[in-house]
Amino acid sequence: MIEYHAREKLAETCKLLYDRKLTVSAGGNMSVRISDNEFIITPTGRNKGMLRPEEMVRMDLDGNILSDGKPSIEHKFHLALYKINKDTGAVVHCHPLYCVTLAVQDLPVKTALTPEGVLLLGEVPMLKYCTPGSQELVDEVAAHSSYKAMLMSKHGALTQGKTLEEAYNRMEELEFQAQLQLLAGKAKELPASEVKKLGKM
Structure with missing residues (x-):
């Protein structure tokens, strides 16, 4: 993916997450891979509804910062997922209300309430709990x-x-399933037989 196009799409997605109330203020972090060894990630401390393409930070999988700006403090788990999963092209982390409502109670999301939950998310x-950025x-x-x-x-x-x-x-569906569950x-x-059948689709 061309870098500037990736920056634009990431800014648009951040705005969409903010507008859909899937994240608030500066919460969360999002990234998109632009090559086998590089990705673009949101900067630290910025409101996700106001981010501009030029504010996104380019990094490589060795953790080097290749552009202006300071990346999210949680960039290392994005980096880890890109290293482990060669087909992962994007990572979204945010704090949706219903997901967090379950998470603060250590209650898992039941994705098998609907076929869509199984198909889009699986288990x-x-x-x-771990300290953010650790x-x-x-x-x-x-x-x-x-x-x-x-x-x-x-x-x-x-x-x-x-x-x-x-x-x-997947984030939008995850929040829907959490809301539905609550x-x-x-x-x-x-x-279980239907879940197994859907899992093969």
Whole structure:
């Protein structure tokens, strides 16, 4: 992906996340891969609804900063996912209200309430609490790198995808499933046989 196009798409996606109330203020961080060894990530401390393309920070997979600006303090788990998963093209981490409502209670998201949850997300693990920006958090994310989406205890949510749109769509679906779970109360999930069938689609 051409760098400036990636910067534009990342800024647009940040605005969309903010407008859809999937993140607030400077919360969260998002990135998109632009080559095998480089990615663009949101800067630290900036309101996601106001970011401009030129503010995004270019980095390589060795952790070197290749442009102006200071990257998010959590850039290392983005870097880890890109290193581990060669087909990951984007990572989205934010603090959606319903996902965080579950995460502060250490309650996992039940993605098998609807077929879409199974198809778009699959199983969503609950990561143990780690200090934001810490190596412990990087290691915890890396240990769950095979999942499309994750909840972080007392923290937020994370999705990855082959494209920025796919990673965004998974975050939107994750928040929908969390909201549905909280509103539906004791609704039963799909039978295991149906989940297995959907998993093969």
